[in-house]
Amino acid sequence: MSVIEATRQQFHKSNFAQEVVKRLVVSPQYHDLFYSWSTTIESFSNVLAAIVAVEAPDLLDVRPVTEHVLLKALFAAYCPLFIKQIQGNEELTHSQQILMSITLRVANDLEDKVSDPQAIKDIKLIKKFAAQSQALTVAALREMRSMS
Incomplete structure (x- = not known):
């Protein structure tokens, strides 16, 4: 990747984050x-x-960032974090944990407001992944308690 391309991508990420x-x-x-x-x-x-x-670069250029765009972005980011969590090789950072929590909140907030079939599927998957994530956390806590 050239310096110009890297700078352009950083600019898009910065604008999206803002x-x-x-x-x-x-x-x-x-x-x-x-x-x-x-x-x-x-x-x-x-x-x-x-x-x-990395996961959905086209979303970096979508304006305005509505609740639906935010849901798409959060879902795109949630999936690799969910995989990272279930693999258990590394702990999630605070920002990554917040991302997973906010993704679930946004999904719950939008559940009754969306009519787009893809958004409905994404919300269902987010809720399913969140339930699995919670079950893994509970199982890990039980295992830690049984060891002590």
Whole structure:
């Protein structure tokens, strides 16, 4: 990748992250996740933009970042994080954990509002993955307790 191409991609990621921040700042239902964790909205948005740049680069140029665009971006980022979590090789960072939590919240918020068949499928998958993720977490906690 040339320096010019890398700079262009960084510019797109930065603009997308900035649009996500604008979207989340006006959505108080997500603020508690940032106040209870040591991760800022800006850090979270940069992580999301970095993952979206790899998983769904076309979304970096979509404006405005509506709830539906945010759902698509979150879903694109959620899938590789879910795989990372179930593989268990590495712990998720705070930003990645917040990303998974916000993805589920956005999916729950939009569940009754969307009519797009792909968005409905994505929401169902997010909820299914979240249930599996929670089951894995509970199983890991039980295993840790039984060892001590």
